[in-house]
Amino acid sequence: MTLLSVNLNKIAVLRNSRGGDEPDMSRAAITCIEAGCGGITVHPRPDMRHVRPDDVRTLAALLRGRVEYNIEGNPFAPARGAYPGLIALAREVRPTQVTLVPDSDGQITSDHGFDLANDTDQLRPLVAELRDLGCRVSLFVDPGAQGFEHAIAIGVERVEIYTGPYAQAFEEGDAGEQLALCVDTARRAQQAGLAVNAGHDLSQANLGTFRVAIPGLAEVSIGHALIGEALYEGLSTTVRKYLQILR
Template identity: 45%
Template sequence: MTKLSVNLNKIALLRNSRGRDFPNVVAFAQKFIALGVQGITVHPRQDERHITRQDTLDLAQLLPWGSAVEFNIEGYPSEDFLQLVEKARPAQCTLVPDAPDQLTSDHGWDVIKHRQALAKMCSRLQAQGIRVSIFLDPSLEQVEAVPATGAERIELYTEAYAAAYGSNQLESVLPSYAATAARAQALGIEVNAGHDLDLQNLSQFLQIPAIKEVSIGHALMVECIEQGMTSVVAQYLTICGEAA
């Protein structure tokens, strides 16, 4: 079974557009948890255009370290970010190579180039009992460098898969994800996935064995608007429950 972690960034973005605490991020986390999701994800950015530092700390109170529902904080590992993660102490931190002004995540780490810096970050966070995942493109060359960082997991950046889904390109794209996941697992590294996964394309992606967790936000929120939270979450949980 694959765990479903819901990214709440779009709830925070909607709230911030009106200047008051509605919709409330923690309240929506509670709604998703009540529907059975196994994780909550946030991606706080320096400009706080959606999730804020305070949101992160509030969610940390709802989901303290050791909770059955895991809290995942993802983002670029600036010193401010690392200090926030240490204070919040989530179950997992996903390190993402985002620029401060970047609209959304659009590439994985060059682990070969940054392995020493990543190793220091991993060690620092792991000292607090925080599992570390590294955002990664499907690349056998890059995954070979991950063990040197000490990270327990990678998160496969799935935009290329989502863009190819439903086209002839999928036949050449999906095997690269499967090969990267298989190599990571052979190296003792667990595999997460996320970015542009949705109800249409998730099932085929999860034919890749032993994906531990998918983090889904943007598409899931749109689908909730169209179909309702209860129906959408139930569909995702069914797909994840049927995963290899």
């Protein structure tokens, strides 16, 4: 079955909006795990507008030996204040997977992937270090991405397809073209020897169609929609509904 990794960034956003420790990140993670999810995702950023470095460390201790831990981020963003940088955090906590994303401070959320033909030379030493730490490395890529052989050559094991355009098209009632693009991208990545993850704006409404269309989908990382839906039905119930879709 495709692994569900729950992204807890929005829990941190709600906590940070008021200060203090509520809602509690650890309690949210435990609730998701007890409901059956196979992983937890966080995406710390240098401006620390949601998940903070101490959250990353606390969750690492909590999750070890229980579920997969996926940390996303821009490996080129420099250390700033309490943020030590993505690679430094990976050295500390040794997550199961590090998903490299070419985002910047100015982005509300990740909205594009790497150019594999042009970015892999810069990524090569970082991928090597992460692999030496025992981390699986995934690269965030656009639907229609080319050059998967470059990712394989530097030791990347997975790619995560950016599903934002598919989700938008689905909401507008005509997802056929975007879905076909994702399917073709997944097929070419798998043929090159990469496992395929997916994420961004996936929801209960659009996940089933996407999952059926892509055989062998390894993992989906879902946060924004899942946490929003959980406001109405509860976190445990919502996680279980996603798992039922993935089955």
